[in-house]
Amino acid sequence: MTAEAAFTLTLARPEEAPLLEGLMQFYIYDFSEMEPPGSTGFELDGTGRFEPYPYLDRYWSEEGRIPLILRVDGHPAGFALINSHSHRDDGHVERNMGEFFVARKHRGRGLADWALHEILARYPGRWEIAIAQRNARAIVFWPRAIKAAGNVSEIEEIQGDGIHWTGPIWTFVAR
Template sequence: MMRADAETVSVRLAGWSERPLIERLAQFYIYDFSEMEPPGSKEMDFDDHGGYSPLPDLDLYWRVDGFRPLLIRVRQRLAGFALINSRHHRDGSIEHNIREFFVARKHRRCGVGTEAVGQILAQYPGHWKIAVAERNVAAKAFWPRAIGVAPTVTQLVQLSGDADHWRGLIWSFRAE
């Protein structure tokens, strides 16, 4: 099994012409989330064309200052995406927030996500918050490990959502 490192994993800003890549990858991201829906939920059902509704406000990532669409590659092959913005679920605005983060299942549990997070934090230093939905058990295990091994992270604090704006955990920290 491949172990991810900076030679095999790369993270870079997506250009406008690469938006369709993120739109297609987002279908798999939403599909992964759909298994967390409670029985009887009408959320995350397929549309009439067999897909999911697009991620809301995706255009903003190419138009608004502080919003960044990122592509994650493994050995130059597309492996995932991250959407970074300056809005946070609990406190309104923040310097950096990972709104969405997706690594294809093929590349999970071998360090790709952790390496990608480390590269993102190195590329965008400052104050970060990362929120994880209460029902996302895998992400609640992944994020503290990925943040904790990033060499530039300080002042790491785990918070809880306020239940009005967010239900789940929030990690607040600085990346230098």
């Protein structure tokens, strides 16, 4: 990113659902490379697309769901989907990072960190971010980015129980 690149984070409007659906295809594609050999998940259908994300429509109809679009210089560059779902059996959170994606062109240039810090500033509360054990890049990114946010406290890492979640779960409070 050059110093002149403008990052923006906007609440997605219902008419932007097709944009999120398109970005979701790239997100799912990235996850597909993490599937173990022999897996039947993350297969392309007869039209060359992945199955649609099953909860996307709920982001405009259910309370507590927040769809956000990340842009660089006005161009779509990623998204964040926030909900209140906990990945722990006994967990309660106000905010959960349901999905988070930055297009490959914009990775490693500060957009993801900027977006997370902006999101935490706009949406305070008790947060949870669950990381799939197989997502090695995310396991490195999330704890560093969370700890670098200036408005977080009570940071704790919990291991998923293997039933509700497999992988680390980060909980914290954003003020």
